[in-house]
Amino acid sequence: MARPELSIGEVLQLLQAEFSDVTISKIRFLEAEGLVTPARTASGYRKFAAADVERLRYVLTAQRDQYLPLKVIKEHLGALDRGLRPAAGGPPIAPSTTDAGPAADDFGATGTDLSLTKAELCAAAGVSTALLAELESHGLIVADGKHYGGDAIVVAQVAAELSAYGIEPRHLRPFRTAADREVGLIEQVTGPRRTDQTQELAALTVRLHTALVRSRLPR
């Protein structure tokens, strides 16, 4: 019980068992990049708690096994910190895709599901509760109990941007209808459970939709 925290050298020993290419300088670098923030002694020495080591392990695993860039790993860690619990997937814990952040929009393997409260959703999408309420009233966003999924962020963000063009939630109802029909068609084929096939099919139909819109846009 004397000292639950480890010096950087001790951390190195610990991690080198699992990750042969870790070095002291790398650990320091990762701190400089904001991926881990160990406490400090009065004299400035880093002291790593178990949680810090765990975090490093997560980073190194994601790098080695999923080839993720540090930028992305950092976002994942940030999402975890904010209490956004992903559902299933990756290594130690699952990565989160949807944020205001960079792309990652497939229907596939990395299927990640956030669960947000109303307040979190509004904050993440940068919209007012009034807009959210309106979106809900038109069925564009639906809560599962008290929680919203990650896609709701995108819906809310886009709706907000569209309103700058004078397009309001009530104009968007047909989108809801179209999406429902689309999903209905998919479920007719694959059944009511989500499978790989469901996702493949969804990717296809969305691609179809996109191509159709493009083809009908004025030249």
Added chain:
Amino acid sequence: MARPELSIGEVLQLLQAEFSDVTISKIRFLEAEGLVTPARTASGYRKFAAADVERLRYVLTAQRDQYLPLKVIKEHLGALDRGLRPAAGGPPIAPSTTDAGPAADDFGATGTDLSLTKAELCAAAGVSTALLAELESHGLIVADGKHYGGDAIVVAQVAAELSAYGIEPRHLRPFRTAADREVGLIEQVTGPRRTDQTQELAALTVRLHTALVRSRLPR
């Protein structure tokens, strides 16, 4: 009948719909790296078959959505070629569409102004003239005079893939309706000429559509 294969410029047009950052030089680079090996004409021009384009799509998707390094993507492709199904975490070949991405968006790029004859379209998409006729009869593909645009290839390809699931052109009419309505809404705001705004708006609505479908997919 002349030419079932596409030139590099035509491939560019096709892919830019989905991947806004693809360039000619990037395609050539990917060939140099051995990720795709288009055939050549007698005079040395590259000619891409549908399979080559599919391969590029796979590469670009894996890069964008999974952040995989080219080296790894190459291995996956190699494995696929050898008939192995990709193991953990790889997308089969039916990944994402419109990305909810950073800065750039799908519709921002240059206009897709391919102009293909019926035969070329069928060859490029790998579909029968019968299927094409059916798609036309349901208004999913329309010819401008005797020629088809680049999006028609995507529509035809997707329709072909969907038919493997028992989904036939007549089931796809609602997609046409939805796309028409969507474009109508956009034109109401931006007028009947194609402008940057048109494209921005289209990118937004397609993103909305995608998010809605995702959100309504079975959990």
Added chain:
DNA sequence: ACCGGACCTCAACCGCTGGTAGAGGGTTGA
């Protein structure tokens, strides 16, 4: 026959990521 645009190759160059190296110096504990 000619012209412009699309295509070719090859070599040089570039920005970013993910670190490493090492100088110069403080801290700790035996």
Added chain:
DNA sequence: TCAACCCTCTACCAGCGGTTGAGGTCCGGT
């Protein structure tokens, strides 16, 4: 007091993923 350990900071670096441009060829239209 000394070795081992830790600190910061600046400089540098290699590889990845392309881009740029010079110089030249090919092809469809008039």
